[in-house]
Amino acid sequence: MRKLLRISSAFIILVSCNNATDQSVSSGVPLIDSIQSSTNHYCYENAVGTDSIRLRIDLVGTDVSGELLYAIRGKDRNEGSVNGEWFGDTLLLDYMYQSEGSLSSRQVVFIKQDSLLVEGYGASEEVDGKLRFVNRTQLSFGSGIKLKEVNCDEPNAASSTGASNTPIQVEQGSEVLYMYRWELKELNGASIEEAKRGQFFILFTPGQVGRVSGKGGCNRITGNVELLENRGLKFGAIASTKMACPDMEQEAIFLKTLAEVNQWKIVNNVLYLQKDGSNLALFQSVTNK
8 A cells, every 4th residue: 555655656746747847848938029920010210309210111020121211410311221130129230321422331230128129339340341240249228219119101200300201212233132032022013912922033142143043933043144334134044943833924924024134223122123224023132041
């Protein structure tokens, strides 16, 4: 009888330990909160003072793209495009902007504190013509600009400070071609469904300036590309894999369109492929990992 009691007690202790282990595993806090795992649009503006700082972002998973405006009294107004990622509660962005007729690039960072985004500051250095933080572990957020979330559909505070609501058209150079994957958003004037855009993309690889790769909806593609003077661009013969998919017609149109392109431009991180000044295809920049 005593032996049976000892066995029963040992079994109860073992079950209790297993339950405690299960509870400790299930109570773990995810590294990325819900705002970062959804697909949404968010707008923020200056929470304190009369200066106009405005941030609009599109969030897809942890990838971020959008526009940023600084209109601060006593400083040069600048406005441009942002691309980056959420890391936990930290938003790290590459900010490409126009100021006094000059195109510049620098990193900006915000930390999420309750309902606010607080801008951080730290030592920076120039890397390949762009300002980057020297050490992100030493950033300071104590006295940073504070942005509050606002309804993207409502008029923003910038209109009352004399700042334009229309984003400045920032035309970018050929180096930007190699910074991103370019997903198709419009083809011959027709919008591409957002769910399909990742299946139509082109990629220019640094160090291989004469090569292009990507996907045409179904098949992987690769070929030659030539950048010419005055924003000229010409695709050479493009090879593709031979998979068969339900909708091959759009892929055929996509490849035919690429063959007709003779010009390009990038404005606010949107790539325009053109023929004699007319838009044939528009591509959105996506962080290239």
